Amino acid sequence: MGDLHYGSGSATFFRALFKSAGxxxxxxxxxxxxTxxxxxxxxxxLAEAISHYDGRIVxxxxxxxxxxxxxxxxxxxLEEAGVHMLERGVYVTGDNAIGIAGTKGFCGGFLNCRIAPFGERILKMFINETYKEANRINRELKTLKAGFRIVCYHYAPVRDTCIGEHTEVIPFLGSSILSDPVDTFKADLVLHGHAHNGMEKGKTLAGIPVRNVALPVHNKKYALYDTEMFRTHGKDT
Ligand SMILES: [Fe+2]
Ligand SMILES: [Fe+2]
Incomplete structure (x- = not known):
């Protein structure tokens, strides 16, 4: 799930949600x-609410x-509460069945409408943040060995899952620069949030399944996925 936006008054809701998810x-x-x-x-x-989840959290x-x-x-x-923060390194299950790389990502628009690092210094600084985030995933996927490889972002790597948002904000919801390493190293699944009014399902250009797990997209509930289903159906999912 994404976009929990934990704040004052969230405790009861999230305790119940983590308990149920477990x-x-x-x-x-x-x-x-x-937050x-x-x-x-x-x-x-949030760390307290997480203690009600019976399972691994990244x-x-x-x-x-x-x-x-x-x-x-x-x-x-969050680390003290047992969460594996992907910004601080990849996560691989003990049996090497699942490997997860992740970072926040950033924005800049999609495909031929994406911002280019050209012109003013401040615009280059802006889009370089997106390249920096994508390069990190590129480096991590290059060496990540696992049966099923997942990439987690906050920002969207494809436009598909932003559909439903106002057209004017779509370039600020993500960037296809983030989908480049996913396609280069053929990850199995990408999860992201941020597009509260977007769609659940999308695909990268290479056909890798993308899922928007922002809570509002799922009526304030977590989304449940079976890695075996993605492994079997691949590009059709
Ligand atoms: Fe959000
Ligand atoms: Fe956000």
């Missing part, structure tokens, strides 16, 4: 915007988690 899944990926305003107390509240941060410049402390708090 009964239905073996592993959870949280795709950013874990509402990036506050330490929000991260502490996560990336979202733009909201950067709002108060507490991103490192938020990651420390």
């Amino acid at each position: 009964r239905e899944s073996a592993m959870m990926a949280m795709c950013g915007d874990l 509402t305003r990036g506050l330490i107390e929000e991260a502490r509240g 996560a990336v941060l979202g733009n909201h988690d950067y709002e108060a410049n507490n991103q490192e402390e938020i990651m420390d708090i």
